[in-house]
Amino acid sequence: MIQLKGVVKEYGNAKNKEVTRAVDGIDLEINQGEFIALLGPSGCGKTTTLMMIAGLLKATKGEILFDGKVVNQMEPKDRNIGMVFQSYALYPHLKVIDNIAFPLREKKVPKAEAYEKAKNIAKKLQIENLLNRKPAQLSGGQQQRVAMARALVKEPQILLLDEPMSNLDARLKLDLRDEIRKLQREIGVTTIIVTHDQEEALAISDRVAVLDAGKIQQYDTPYNLYHKPKNLFIANFLGTPPMNIVEGHVEEQDGRQVFAAEGVRYMLPQNREVAKEHIGCRVAIGLRPNDIRICESTENTIPVRIELVEQLGAEQLIKAKPLAGDHIIRIVAENEMKLKAGETVSIRILENKFHLFNLERNGINILS
Amino acid sequence: MSKKILKLLVVHTYMAMLTVPILFMIVWYFMTATFNSYTGSFSLDNFAFMFGPIESMGIKLPAIWPIVLNTLVYSFTIVMIEVLISVPAAYAFSRLDFKGKRNAMKFLFIMRSFPGVTLIIATFFILVKMNLVDTYLGIILVAITGSLPGHVYIMKGFFDEVPWDLEWAAMTDGCSRFRAFRKVILPAVKPGIGAIAIFSFLGAYGEWFLFKLLIFSDTRLIIGGYIAKLITEENVIVDYGLISALGLFYTLPVILFYIFSQKIFMKVNIGGSKGV
Numbered sequence: 001m002i003q004l005k006g007v008v009k010e011y012g013n014a015k016n017k018e019v020t021r022a023v024d025g026i027d028l029e030i031n032q033g034e035f036i037a038l039l040g041p042s043g044c045g046k047t048t049t050l051m052m053i054a055g056l057l058k059a060t061k062g063e064i065l066f067d068g069k070v071v072n073q074m075e076p077k078d079r080n081i082g083m084v085f086q087s088y089a090l091y092p093h094l095k096v097i098d099n100i101a102f103p104l105r106e107k108k109v110p111k112a113e114a115y116e117k118a119k120n121i122a123k124k125l126q127i128e129n130l131l132n133r134k135p136a137q138l139s140g141g142q143q144q145r146v147a148m149a150r151a152l153v154k155e156p157q158i159l160l161l162d163e164p165m166s167n168l169d170a171r172l173k174l175d176l177r178d179e180i181r182k183l184q185r186e187i188g189v190t191t192i193i194v195t196h197d198q199e200e201a202l203a204i205s206d207r208v209a210v211l212d213a214g215k216i217q218q219y220d221t222p223y224n225l226y227h228k229p230k231n232l233f234i235a236n237f238l239g240t241p242p243m244n245i246v247e248g249h250v251e252e253q254d255g256r257q258v259f260a261a262e263g264v265r266y267m268l269p270q271n272r273e274v275a276k277e278h279i280g281c282r283v284a285i286g287l288r289p290n291d292i293r294i295c296e297s298t299e300n301t302i303p304v305r306i307e308l309v310e311q312l313g314a315e316q317l318i319k320a321k322p323l324a325g326d327h328i329i330r331i332v333a334e335n336e337m338k339l340k341a342g343e344t345v346s347i348r349i350l351e352n353k354f355h356l357f358n359l360e361r362n363g364i365n366i367l368s
Numbered sequence: 369m370s371k372k373i374l375k376l377l378v379v380h381t382y383m384a385m386l387t388v389p390i391l392f393m394i395v396w397y398f399m400t401a402t403f404n405s406y407t408g409s410f411s412l413d414n415f416a417f418m419f420g421p422i423e424s425m426g427i428k429l430p431a432i433w434p435i436v437l438n439t440l441v442y443s444f445t446i447v448m449i450e451v452l453i454s455v456p457a458a459y460a461f462s463r464l465d466f467k468g469k470r471n472a473m474k475f476l477f478i479m480r481s482f483p484g485v486t487l488i489i490a491t492f493f494i495l496v497k498m499n500l501v502d503t504y505l506g507i508i509l510v511a512i513t514g515s516l517p518g519h520v521y522i523m524k525g526f527f528d529e530v531p532w533d534l535e536w537a538a539m540t541d542g543c544s545r546f547r548a549f550r551k552v553i554l555p556a557v558k559p560g561i562g563a564i565a566i567f568s569f570l571g572a573y574g575e576w577f578l579f580k581l582l583i584f585s586d587t588r589l590i591i592g593g594y595i596a597k598l599i600t601e602e603n604v605i606v607d608y609g610l611i612s613a614l615g616l617f618y619t620l621p622v623i624l625f626y627i628f629s630q631k632i633f634m635k636v637n638i639g640g641s642k643g644v
């Protein structure tokens with residue numbers, strides 16, 4: 001088990017004594033054999049966190065524990081980690097086979113055994129026909145496999161992957177993703193992947209830690225992240241096309257609660273009403289484009305005018321504006337519906353699929 | 369006639385115009401060395417220096433082979449010292465954080481572009497005070513002070529090119545920092561080490577000024593200083609045939625070295641990770 005307790009990393013700038021906090025108090029627990037992802041926008045501290053786990057950077061504050069033992073002072077070489085870098089970082093002067101055997105040779109594994117193991121792992125990753133090439137003679141995808149093999153050959157306790165697929169084309173990415181997942185299951189190595197590709201993170205990992213500004217915003221299963229976002233940041237960050245966020249407030253009317261915003265009035269279902277303290281606060285409603293239906297005008301629907309219809313292939317994306325408002329609402333609709341720009345239609349919000357965030361309390365989700 | 373041929377023609381004419389004078393000088397140089405200037409016939413008399421001490425127009429030259437040995441010892445010592453100092457120093461400048469690094473870098477830069485000759489009188493007096501005049505130690509110190517900053521600078525450039533990822537990868541693969549340096553970084557900067565080794569060698573091999581100034585004993589001369597003896601106080605070259613022959617003897621190894629090593633240098637490639 002890997003534990004991070006209140007880990008902080010500050011980068012000093014010797015010239016003007018300025019300090020930047022790249023990681024700002026992270027708590028994280030990763031179980032044996034688990035596959036987790038660190039996900040977040042560029043510069044949020046993902047790589048920094050990974051490097052601290054690898055021991056390549058020293059934490060400014062906080063503790064990192066492997067199986068209950070504090071490892072803050074342990075050298076990277078003693079941590080038994082396999083790491084794949086974004087650039088792959090293959091040793092350019094060594095042939096592929098020597099690259100893969102390198103970690104074993106450093107561990108003083110006898111030559112014959114080291115090369116035997118290197119060949120086995122190469123076979124597993126389908127690169128046994130490349131063993132005598134130099135890294136410069138490989139394609140990106142092949143280099144990635146070699147890097148993977150080199151990380152796995154020493155049977156590490158932890159596998160760290162820093163954006164391992166960001167240099168590959170979309171198709172190859174998908175294949176490799178499944179392969180990595182399969183391999184990880186097979187070997188059972190605890191794995192942390194850093195990525196800014198949310199689809200990749202959600203698809204590949206058991207749990208995802210979403211980072212922003214050096215802090216973990218939510219650490220949860222992919223399902224919960226998508227369906228039960230803890231706050232507005234998570235809701236906004238995950239999902240394509242992105243969630244619709246409409247700012248307004250909740251008010252009481254005839255004993256029922258109503259979400260009201262410019263051009264939008266939506267009576268909350270009785271089983272999903274908010275606590276009294278949120279009434280009158282600045283509140284945003286979050287609606288996934290897939291959770292809105294276009295329908296006949298009936299009770300509790302919102303009239304909108306279609307501004308734009310975009311083909312997504314399997315479905316169509318509608319951009320519409322409430323008749324009495326000026327914000328765009330994105331709606332995903334089936335291709336069978338014949339919709340045209342300029343048309344006025346009504347939309348219905350799926351009763352158990354909307355979220356409310358209190359903007360006066362850091363956008364916390366007040367319905368979950 | 370196509371544009372391409374025209375272009376080639378222009379380029380070649382231009383290059384020929386530039387190289388012909390140089391070629392002419394080289395040919396002339398060979399001729400002066402191998403023809404007797406009075407009789408105009410082919411002769412190797414000028415190469416008598418290879419077989420023992422000689423005297424020409426009143427200037428005595430000792431046997432050359434001990435001097436050749438001196439030259440090699442001196443040059444390789446300089447190469448060794450410069451490589452051994454500049455490689456670790458450049459690594460530190462490129463990758464370590466230490467106090468005073470910025471100022472040290474600035475100093476290095478100034479030293480690199482400073483014309484050392486302007487300090488030569490002071491240097492001479494310092495060496496006299498330290499009893500280092502007419503010793504190899506003294507001349508090596510002076511020579512290295514002059515060329516080391518530049519070489520550290522060049523070497524630093526090579527280290528800067530090596531991605532951090534490579535070093536980190538080695539460290540997670542079980543290397544200590546030092547071992548990562550030896551096993552991964554050093555091979556990656558090999559071309560750089562080769563380059564500064566050659567620069568140092570050529571610098572040392574071609575040295576004559578410092579020898580003329582700081583070395584008085586004929587037994588400690590190197591070839592450059594040896595040839596310089598043929599130039600009198602009044603800046604008159606006393607024997608053109610002899611000096612050309614000596615020059616040929618002096619430059620031939622370097623030219624041969626260039627011809628044979630140029631292929632290797634062309635092949636040298638740095639870096640290997642894609643996509644950075």
Ligand SMILES: Nc1ncnc2c1ncn2[C@@H]1O[C@H](COP(=O)(O)OP(=O)(O)OP(=O)(O)O)[C@@H](O)[C@H]1O
Nearest residue numbers: 011020021022041042043044045046047048049196
């Ligand atoms: N060596 C450094 N010195 C100073 N600041 C740094 C250093 N390395 C990173 N930072 C800063 O720390 C923050 C986090 O960097 P980090 O590399 O961890 O981001 P990241 O989440 O991996 O981003 P990306 O997705 O772009 O790789 C950034 O704001 C970055 O500018």
Ligand SMILES: [Mg+2]
Nearest residue numbers: 046047048162
């Ligand atoms: Mg990063």
